[in-house]
Structures are given as C-alpha cells and as structure tokens.
Amino acid sequence: MLQQTQVGRVLEYFPRWVARFPDLATLASANRRDVLVAWAGLGYNRRALLLHDAAKTLVERFGGNIPRDIETLRQLPGVGRYTARAIASFAFGVRTAVVDTNVRRVVIRYFGLTIGPNPSATARQVETLAEHLLPPRAYVRWNHAMMDLGALVCTSRRASCAKCPLAFSCRSAGSITPPERRSTPKETIPRRIWRGRIMSILLSRPPLYRATYKEIERALQEGFPRDPQPYLPDVLMSLARDGMVSIPSMSHHGLRSGFRGFIRLAE
Ligand code: SF4
Numbered sequence: 140m141l142q143q144t145q146v147g148r149v150l151e152y153f154p155r156w157v158a159r160f161p162d163l164a165t166l167a168s169a170n171r172r173d174v175l176v177a178w179a180g181l182g183y184n185r186r187a188l189l190l191h192d193a194a195k196t197l198v199e200r201f202g203g204n205i206p207r208d209i210e211t212l213r214q215l216p217g218v219g220r221y222t223a224r225a226i227a228s229f230a231f232g233v234r235t236a237v238v239d240t241n242v243r244r245v246v247i248r249y250f251g252l253t254i255g256p257n258p259s260a261t262a263r264q265v266e267t268l269a270e271h272l273l274p275p276r277a278y279v280r281w282n283h284a285m286m287d288l289g290a291l292v293c294t295s296r297r298a299s300c301a302k303c304p305l306a307f308s309c310r311s312a313g314s315i316t317p318p319e320r321r322s323t324p325k326e327t328i329p330r331r332i333w334r335g336r337i338m339s340i341l342l343s344r345p346p347l348y349r350a351t352y353k354e355i356e357r358a359l360q361e362g363f364p365r366d367p368q369p370y371l372p373d374v375l376m377s378l379a380r381d382g383m384v385s386i387p388s389m390s391h392h393g394l395r396s397g398f399r400g401f402i403r404l405a406e
Contacts, residue, residue: 142222143183152181163203166194171382171405172348179342182335185381188405189217207231220262228282236269237282238262241289246272248293251310333359333374338383341404348404355402375402 140149140156159177160166166174171188178187193215197203205226206212212223220238227233238246246265247254249272255261274281292299298315306312340358341348350358356371378384387400 140181140186142186142217144181148181152178160194163194163197163205166191167198175338175383175404176342176345176348179339183331184335184338184383186217188382192216193218205230207233209233209235220266225282228279232279234273234278236266236273236278237286238266238269239286239289241293242269242282242285243289244295245285245289245293245305248298248311248315249305249309330370330374330377333370334378337374337378338404341384341402347401349401351399351401 140153156177160169160174169191171191174187174191175184178184181187196215197205207227209223209227212218212226213220218226224235224237225239227235228237236242243262243265246252246269250268252261252264252268269285272281272285288303288305292303293305293315296317298311300306300309300312300315303309303312336359337355340350340355344350352371352375355375359371375384375386379386383405385403385405
C-alpha cells in the first residue's frame with residue numbers, strides 16, 4: 140500500500156484491509172473481484188492484484204510464511220529491490236540498506252555521484268554505497284532516519300543543508316540548486332488517471348460491477364476536459380491485459396467500432 144501512496148492515506152485503509160483479509164491464506168483464497176473491491180479508493184489498483192498473487196505464491200511455495208532473504212523476497216510478484224529490502228529491514232530487522240527514491244537522492248548528493256546512462260548500474264552503485272553507510276547497530280532506525288531525511292530535509296525541490304546532520308561531510312552541501320519547473324500541457328491526462336477512473340466507474344456498480352463501453356465513455360466525459368474516445372480502447376485493453384477487467388471480445392477493432400457487450404471487473 141505504501142508504494143506510491145502517502146502514510147496518512149494508508150492509515151485509513153490498512154485496518155479495513157486487515158479486517159477483511161486477516162492472514163495470507165484468506166487473501167490467497169479470495170477472488171480478484173473481492174480484492175479489487177476491498178482496495179477501492181486507494182488507487183494504483185494493479186498493486187492489489189500483485190499483492191493477491193504474492194499471497195498465493197507465499198501460500199503455495201512457502202507454506203504461508205514470508206521469507207527473510209532479500210533475493211527470495213524479490214521473486215514475489217510486485218516486490219522489487221526497494222520493497223524486498225524494506226520488508227527484510229522493517230519486518231525482520233535484517234541489516235540491509237533500504238533505498239527508496241528519497242534515500243537514493245540523499246546518497247547521490249552525499250557522495251556527489253554523477254548519474255550514468257545505465258539505470259540499473261546506478262541503482263546497484265547507490266545500494267552498495269548505502270550499505271557502506273549503515274551503522275553497526277540501530278540500522279533499522281538508520282533506515283527510517285535516511286528516508287525521513289530525504290523526505291523532509293534533502294528533498295528534490297530543496298536541499299536544506301543548513302539544518303542537515305550530514306552537511307559536515309556531504310560533497311554537495313550548499314551547492315544544490317532547485318530544479319527548473321517544467322510546465323506540462325494542461326490537456327495531458329496521464330494514462331493512470333484514465334485507468335483509475337474506469338476502475339472507479341466499475342467499482343461503483345455493485346453487485347455486478349459492469350458497464351457498457353458507451354456507459355464508461357459517458358461517465359468519463361463528466362468532469363473531464365478531454366474527449367475519452369481516442370484513448371478509451373487502448374486504456375481498456377491495457378486494463379484487460381493486467382487482469383483488472385474482462386472484455387468478452389478482446390478485439391481492439393471491436394472496441395473502436397462500438398462494442399455492445401459488458402466490460403466487467405475481473406473475477
Ligand atoms: S548536506 Fe545538503 S545536499 Fe547534502 S545530504 Fe544534506 S541536505 Fe542533502
């Protein structure tokens with residue numbers, strides 16, 4: 140839940156989620172629709188399905204236990220480098236550096252690194268340096284502190300070096316200039332917004348959770364500055380590919396030429 144979503148919002152959802160799915164076995168045995176309905180409103184719905192898939196993998200392959208080892212954790216659906224390290228550190232107290240976007244920025248600035256053309260090589264270099272910084276004890280608190288430092292003091296918009304505890308040895312202290320603001324064209328609506336709106340439309344229609352193409356199109360037009368028609372078939376197809384909706388005829392042409400059947404929330 141905390142991937143891409145702020146803590147305050149997760150605090151609202153987490154207790155409800157845990158009440159609905161109190162253990163891995165309950166989540167693993169639920170159907171996709173139940174999982175999507177329970178996640179409704181939190182956004183980035185694909186995370187819900189990945190979490191569901193991860194629960195199934197944990198039950199089937201690991202006897203319902205969560206592994207502590209980072210490489211094994213990374214084999215789970217939806218678990219990348221950052222999440223694997225976060226689970227190992229915060230859930231199991233493993234001595235490892237947790238490198239999210241904020242920590243990455245702090246490490247890059249602290250060591251004065253130049254970003255190379257290969258993103259995974261840079262990610263590995265940052266992780267190695269972050270490991271090097273870890274203290275021998277209290278390393279879990281250190282991870283929390285580094286994340287907070289990146290979120291509150293050494294932010295992407297502003298480096299408050301005067302109040303930073305790392306300033307005495309940081310290679311970039313006092314030299315970070317705020318990035319120029321790039322203006323995005325007002326009419327651009329990111330694809331994830333379309334996806335989220337379509338999922339909200341379907342989730343708002345219990346008990347069948349379905350709508351025709353025309354109904355979705357009409358609902359999207361309410362309060363949206365752009366005509367959804369040129370984008371809608373592509374976005375629906377991408378939702379179907381991700382297993383979030385089902386479309387009886389998975390034909391792009393069928394959607395463009397006025398598909399008459401129902402588009403449903405995945406079951
Ligand atoms: S001294 Fe400045 S640039 Fe360096 S880590 Fe602290 S806030 Fe960031």
